[in-house]
Structures are given as structure tokens and as C-alpha cells.
Amino acid sequence: MHLAGTEVTIERSGRLVIDDLSFAAENSTALIVTGPNGAGKSTLLRAIAGLIHLTSGTIQLEGGDPERTVPEQCHYVGHLDGLKTALTVMENVTFWRDFYGAGGASASVETALAEVGLDHLGALPAAYLSAGQRRRLSFARLLVSHRPVWLLDEPTSALDAASEARFIALVNRHLAGGGLVIAATHAPLAFASTTWLGLTETLPA
Numbered sequence: 439m440h441l442a443g444t445e446v447t448i449e450r451s452g453r454l455v456i457d458d459l460s461f462a463a464e465n466s467t468a469l470i471v472t473g474p475n476g477a478g479k480s481t482l483l484r485a486i487a488g489l490i491h492l493t494s495g496t497i498q499l500e501g502g503d504p505e506r507t508v509p510e511q512c513h514y515v516g517h518l519d520g521l522k523t524a525l526t527v528m529e530n531v532t533f534w535r536d537f538y539g540a541g542g543a544s545a546s547v548e549t550a551l552a553e554v555g556l557d558h559l560g561a562l563p564a565a566y567l568s569a570g571q572r573r574r575l576s577f578a579r580l581l582v583s584h585r586p587v588w589l590l591d592e593p594t595s596a597l598d599a600a601s602e603a604r605f606i607a608l609v610n611r612h613l614a615g616g617g618l619v620i621a622a623t624h625a626p627l628a629f630a631s632t633t634w635l636g637l638t639e640t641l642p643a
Contacts, residue, residue: 439499439618440499441463441497441498441620442462442497443459443462443482443495444460444496444497444498445459445460445490446458446461447493447494447495448451448482448490449489455478455640456478456637458493459482461633461635462554462604463633464633465617466585466607466613466616466617467619468613468618468627468629468632468633469632469635470627470633470634471483471635471636471637472623472624472635472636473586473636473639474584475551475639476639477638477639478515478578479591479637480591482622483591483620485497485621486509486587486589486590487512488507488516491600498546498598499511502586502587505585508551511585511586511587512585512588513580513585514585514591515576515590515591515592517595519575519577521567521573522573523563523565524563524564526561526562527551527559527561527562527564527575528547528551529577529634531547531550531578533548534579534583535582536579537583538579538582539583540584541584544582544584548583549581553581554577554578555574556575559621565591570596573597574597574604574605580608584614587620588619588620588621589616589620589621590619590620590621591622592622593615593621593626594623594625594627606628606629610629610630613630613631614630
């Protein structure tokens with residue numbers, strides 16, 4: 439599996455955020471996107487996820503499901519955890535499974551909660567979770583609905599050392615199974631196999 443961007447340019451509100459960027463990411467490897475604030479790291483991930491339109495250029499996935507678009511084969515975990523705080527921990531994961539669809543190598547809701555260390559809190563409303571627990575709960579959607587491409591924006595924010603190690607293990611298992619990861623980060627990420635893409639801030643002309 440091979441995800442490639444060719445001459446990607448993105449403008450937002452009249453500002454050039456990404457200018458003529460080409461990149462490639464391979465299965466079983468994490469592409470780590472680095473750069474200062476404003477360099478377009480989050481914008482790039484959101485564009486791959488189909489949440490932002492390209493001004494020009496293309497993003498293509500080779501070796502995936504030819505009947506699905508690139509965004510339909512991606513999971514995006516952004517800065518916001520995307521929780522329904524009135525729902526319980528288990529209800530949130532069940533919603534994600536039903537919304538995204540299970541199948542393939544998807545885990546059950548119970549297994550996913552155990553994998554992120556929240557199986558003992560299934561009946562608790564998500565509003566009562568700590569910031570780190572909310573972040574871990576957001577990772578459960580990666581497990582209950584199998585998609586080959588994971589797009590992770592500052593994924594270890596709010597995690598303590600033990601939770602970060604648990605998360606790294608989940609990502610490494612995804613990579614070992616042939617998955618593909620693109621992660622934007624300011625912090626080091628100890629994934630098993632990585633390549634790097636450094637962005638610089640695009641200055642106005």
C-alpha cells in the first residue's frame with residue numbers, strides 16, 4: 439500500500455498554507471510530519487482525511503480498496519477527541535463502530551476498551567473522564583472499525599508515560615499488520631518503523 443501526494447497546494451481564507459508539496463507514505467511504516475506551528479501539519483492530515491479541499495494537486499492511495507475513496511480508508515484523530523460527553527464510555531465506542539462500520543480486523547467494543555485501558559469505566563459518562571482518559575477513548579475508534587490508514591494529530595498530548603507506551607504498542611501492532619500511519623507531532627514518537635516529512639511555514643508573498 440502506498441499513499442502519495444503530488445504537488446499538493448492548499449489555500450485557506452486566502453492564505454497559502456501548503457505550497458506544491460509532494461510526499462509518500464508506505465504500509466508498515468509511520469510517516470512523521472514535523473514543523474513549527476503554522477507550517478500546515480494539521481491542514482495536511484485534514485486534507486488527506488477529506489475534510490479540506492486541495493487548491494491543486496492530488497492525493498492517491500495505491501493498494502487499498504479501489505471501490506473506496508482515500509478518506510473512506512482513513513481514520514483521523516485530531517486535536518479534539520470527538521466524544522459525546524452525555525454518552526457513556528461504552529456508548530461512545532459503540533457509536534463509532536456503528537457509524538464507521540465494523541468488519542475486517544475490527545475489535546469488539548469490549549476488546550477495544552480493554553486495549554486502551556478503559557474497560558473498567560464502560561458505564562461512566564464520558565464527561566467524567568480526565569483529559570488523558572478522553573484521549574485514550576478516542577483511540578478506541580481506531581480498533582472497532584478497521585481502516586488501513588491512521589492519521590494522528592499530536593496523538594500523545596495529555597497522555598502519561600504508561601498511556602503513551604500503550605498507544606505506541608497499538609500503533610506498532612497496526613504497522614506490523616500492514617497498516618499505514620501519518621502522524622503530526624512536536625514530540626518524539628517511538629514507532630517501530632518511521633520516515634520523516636519536515637514542513638516549513640509558508641510565508642506570504
